[in-house]
Amino acid sequence: MLRIVAHGFGAPADVLVCEPAPRVEPEPSGVVVRMRASAINPSDLVSVSGAYSFRIPLPFVPGFEGVGVIDAIDAEVSGLRMGQRVLPLGSAGGWQSFKALPAEWCIPVPDDLSDEQAATAYVNPLTARLILRTLAPSPGMLVAVNAANSAIGRILLRLLDAMNIRSLAIVRSKQAMALLADEPICNVILAGEPLPPLDGGFDAIGGDDGAAMAQAIRSGGALMHYGLLSGRPLPPGLRSVKPFWLRNWVHAASRAELRAAMAEVFDDIRSGLAATTIEACYPLSAYRVALAHNAQASRCGKILFKPQL
Known part of the structure; x- marks a missing residue:
């Protein structure tokens, strides 16, 4: 189990490290998601730089969007099941092997969407x-x-x-x-x-x-x-x-509003209107190579982390 984490704020290439991650358990009414893919977005890098340090505690694991499967689930949770593919939204933390979060922030992913398209369905298509x-x-x-x-x-x-x-x-x-x-x-x-x-x-x-x-x-x-x-x-x-x-919109919306908006986004991806080009995928351990690739001016697609690579 690995995570890409910042123990201080600054230039991502300087402050991010890949280190062993502690085992996490679901909190009450929570789940643990085993991440399958997570995107690199400007919002992740800006957050690492310290632009929002007033509301981001350290250590900080970036990754505001991604897709994974439910690996552990609290007994109080209903409507979700082990092994179900979901988008774990509402917080950062996608750049690691496992992410713990409240079950209400998990959006089920339709079976006909690939991991790559699901991992990029949130930040850009929804916005x-x-x-x-x-x-x-x-x-x-x-x-x-x-x-x-x-x-x-x-x-x-x-x-x-x-x-x-x-x-x-x-x-x-x-x-x-x-x-x-x-x-x-x-x-x-x-x-x-x-x-x-x-x-x-x-x-x-x-x-x-x-x-x-x-x-x-x-x-x-x-x-x-x-x-x-x-x-x-x-x-x-x-x-x-x-x-x-x-x-701001996501945290003000009801979970029903968020699910309805994501259903619309999933349709946009199916139609090709919101499909995202994926340029490369990297394991968490190759984060320096992934960040350098992401910074290339010639890049024409998204860079993803895939913890299982």
């Missing part, structure tokens, strides 16, 4: 569906997506196309443009180029890029701000900005 629902664009509108070559950017482009909404993809390099060759896009431009009047936008970057998008949105439109890849917040005073943080 995309929820921010699209909040923006509520209509057919014919022009909506911009920055960081459009990212996993969630591609999902948003497909969802917009399925709704007959025109999209403007914004990327940072011509190489990123090439990565979007197979995605449905009305137009693609480089960051920093002048923006046309927009009916709405999805901002994963913040800082100057997010501000430029907000300023291009027509009166009555909205900017869904859901990420901070630049590390810089949006400047104050921008109109029509609607912040969205998945953690």
